[in-house]
Amino acid sequence: MRCDQTPAWKALTAHAAQATGFDLRTAFAADPQRAHTLSQTAPHVLADLSKNHVDAATEALLQELARQTGLAAHRDAMFRGEHINSTEDRAVMHWLLRQPEGSLGGDLAEPLAQVHGTLQPMLAYAETVRADAQITDVVNIGIGGSDLGPQMAVLALQDFVIPGKRFHFVSNVDGHELAAVLAQLKPANTLFVVASKSFATLDTMTNARSALAWFKAQGCTDVGRHFAALTTNVAAAAEFGIRTTFGFWDWVGGRYSVWSAIGLPVAIAIGAQGFRDFLAGAHAMDQHFQTAPIEENLPVRLGLLDVWYRNFLNYTSRSIAPYHSALRRWPAFLQQLEMESNGKRVDRNGQALPYATSPVLWGEPGTNGQHAYFQMLHQGSDVVPLEFIAVKKPTHSLKNHHELLLANAIAQAQALMQGKSDEGGHKHFSGNRPSTFLLLDELTPASLGAMIALQEHRVFVSGSVWGINSFDQWGVELGKVLAQDIHARMASGDGAGLDASTAGLLARLR
Numbered sequence: 278m279r280c281d282q283t284p285a286w287k288a289l290t291a292h293a294a295q296a297t298g299f300d301l302r303t304a305f306a307a308d309p310q311r312a313h314t315l316s317q318t319a320p321h322v323l324a325d326l327s328k329n330h331v332d333a334a335t336e337a338l339l340q341e342l343a344r345q346t347g348l349a350a351h352r353d354a355m356f357r358g359e360h361i362n363s364t365e366d367r368a369v370m371h372w373l374l375r376q377p378e379g380s381l382g383g384d385l386a387e388p389l390a391q392v393h394g395t396l397q398p399m400l401a402y403a404e405t406v407r408a409d410a411q412i413t414d415v416v417n418i419g420i421g422g423s424d425l426g427p428q429m430a431v432l433a434l435q436d437f438v439i440p441g442k443r444f445h446f447v448s449n450v451d452g453h454e455l456a457a458v459l460a461q462l463k464p465a466n467t468l469f470v471v472a473s474k475s476f477a478t479l480d481t482m483t484n485a486r487s488a489l490a491w492f493k494a495q496g497c498t499d500v501g502r503h504f505a506a507l508t509t510n511v512a513a514a515a516e517f518g519i520r521t522t523f524g525f526w527d528w529v530g531g532r533y534s535v536w537s538a539i540g541l542p543v544a545i546a547i548g549a550q551g552f553r554d555f556l557a558g559a560h561a562m563d564q565h566f567q568t569a570p571i572e573e574n575l576p577v578r579l580g581l582l583d584v585w586y587r588n589f590l591n592y593t594s595r596s597i598a599p600y601h602s603a604l605r606r607w608p609a610f611l612q613q614l615e616m617e618s619n620g621k622r623v624d625r626n627g628q629a630l631p632y633a634t635s636p637v638l639w640g641e642p643g644t645n646g647q648h649a650y651f652q653m654l655h656q657g658s659d660v661v662p663l664e665f666i667a668v669k670k671p672t673h674s675l676k677n678h679h680e681l682l683l684a685n686a687i688a689q690a691q692a693l694m695q696g697k698s699d700e701g702g703h704k705h706f707s708g709n710r711p712s713t714f715l716l717l718d719e720l721t722p723a724s725l726g727a728m729i730a731l732q733e734h735r736v737f738v739s740g741s742v743w744g745i746n747s748f749d750q751w752g753v754e755l756g757k758v759l760a761q762d763i764h765a766r767m768a769s770g771d772g773a774g775l776d777a778s779t780a781g782l783l784a785r786l787r
C-alpha cells in the first residue's frame with residue numbers, strides 16, 4: 278500500500294500535529310532512559326539517536342508504517358535477487374559482492390561463484406601492482422559511482438595505504454583536472470584505471486582518450502601494462518585497446534559499486550586482505566539489516582527517521598559532519614547515494630507522488646564546518662538535522678588534538694540541543710535542534726565497510742517506504758542528451774531553435 282494511504286501515515290500526521298511543542302530538553306528530563314532507549318548498536322558502530330525529534334511513540338508509529346508498506350518483504354526480495362529495479366528490469370545485488378564464498382545456494386549460487394571468480398583475480402592483480410615498485414602513481418579515471426566510492430574510501434583509509442604510491446582521482450570532463458594530474462606523472466611509472474560501468478560516459482571516455490594520447494605522445498606503447506579497465510562492458514574496453522579488464526554485472530548500481538571491480542584502487546591502496554576486511558564489515562551490516570528486529574535495526578531506524586523528518590516535520594535537508602579529516606569526501610559520497618537513489622517524484626509504476634522524497638544532503642568535516650555554516654544550524658530559520666560521525670581512536674600521536682576534536686563534536690551536539698536562553702536577540706540560541714551521533718571505535722577497512730553498508734540500507738528503507746525505485750537514475754539523462762546537441766553547435770554558434778538564453782550563452786562562449 279502506498280505510504281500516504283496507510284493507517285500509520287494518518288496516525289503519524291496526527292502525532293506530528295500533537296508533537297509541535299516537542300522539546301528535547303523536556304524529553305530528556307522526563308525520561309532518564311532516553312539516551313539508552315534511543316541508542317542502537319550495529320556492527321562497528323554505535324548510534325545515539327536520542328537528540329532527535331522522536332520519542333518511543335513516534336518510533337512505534339514509524340515501525341508500523343514500515344510494516345504497512347511491506348518493508349521487510351521488499352528487503353527480502355532484494356536479498357533473493359528479485360528484479361526490484363523494475364524500470365531497468367534488474368536485480369539489486371551489490372550486497373552479493375560482500376557475501377562469503379559458497380555461502381548461498383539455489384539461484385544465487387552461480388552469481389556468487391562469479392563474484393568470487395572475479396574478486397580473486399582482481400585482488401591478485403592489486404597485489405601485483407602493489408609489489409611493482411616501478412608503478413608509483415595510480416590514476417582512477419571515472420565519475421559518479423566510479424569515482425566517489427573509491428576516492429572516499431582511499432582517503433578514509435589513508436593510514437592503511439601502501440607507502441610509495443600516490444593515488445589520483447580524475448572525474449571531471451574539465452581538462453584542468455586531468456592536466457593538473459598529468460603534470461605530476463611519468464608514463465613509465467603510472468597505472469591508469471579507467472572505471473566506468475557503461476564504458477560510455479562522455480566525461481570518462483574523454484579523459485581516458487586524453488590520458489592514452491598523452492601516454493603515446495611520449496613514445497610509450499605498453500598500454501597493456503599501464504591501462505586497466507573496470508566495467509560491465511568488457512567489449513567496449515577491448516575496443517578502446519585495454520587488455521586488462523575486470524568486469525562486474527548490471528545488478529550493481531554505479532553508486533553501490535565500490536565493492537566490485539570498481540574498488541580496484543582501494544584494493545591496490547590497502548591490499549587484498551584490507552579489501553576483504555572492507556567487504557566483511559559491510560557483510561556484517563547486511564546481516565544486521567536482514568536479521569535484527571525492526572525496533573533494533575539501525576538502517577531501519579535511521580531510514581524511518583529520515584521519513585519522519587522529510588514528510589511529517591518538513592525538514593528539507595540533512596547536514597553531514599564527519600569529525601575526522603580522512604572522511605572529507607564522505608558527504609559527497611552520501612550525496613550521490615541518497616540523492617541519486619531517492620531524488621524521485623514518481624512511484625515504482627511511474628505515478629506522480631503527492632509527498633516529498635529525498636532530502637538535500639550537504640556537509641563538511643568538523644571542525645571546519647563550525648567556523649563556516651554552523652551559524653545557520655544554531656540560529657538559522659530552518660531546522661537542519663545534523664549527522665555527526667566521530668572515531669574514538671586517532672591514528673596519529675599528536676597530543677591534545679583528538680581530545681579537542683571529540684570535545685568539539687560532543688559540544689556541538691549539546692549546544693544544538695541545549696541552546697542558550699539567558700540572553701536575548703542576537704545572543705539567543707533557541708536550542709532543540711536535532712542531531713544523530715554515529716560513533717566508531719576505529720576507522721578501519723571493516724568499520725568503513727560497515728558504515729557504507731549502513732548508509733546504503735538506510736537509503737533503501739526510506740526509498741522503500743516512499744514506494745520509489747531507488748536503483749535507477751533517469752533524471753541524469755536529459756542533460757547528457759542536450760549537452761551533445763550544444764556541443765555540436767559550439768563551433769558554429771548555431772542557436773537556431775534554441776531559447777534566447779541558451780542561444781545567448783552559446784554565442785558568448787563559442
Ligand code: F6P
Pocket residue numbers: 420421422423472473474475476477478481531532617750753
Ligand atoms: O550519469 C549518472 C551516472 O550514470 C551515475 O549513476 C554513475 O555512477 C555515473 O554516471 C558514472 O557512470 P559509469 O560508471 O557508467 O561511467
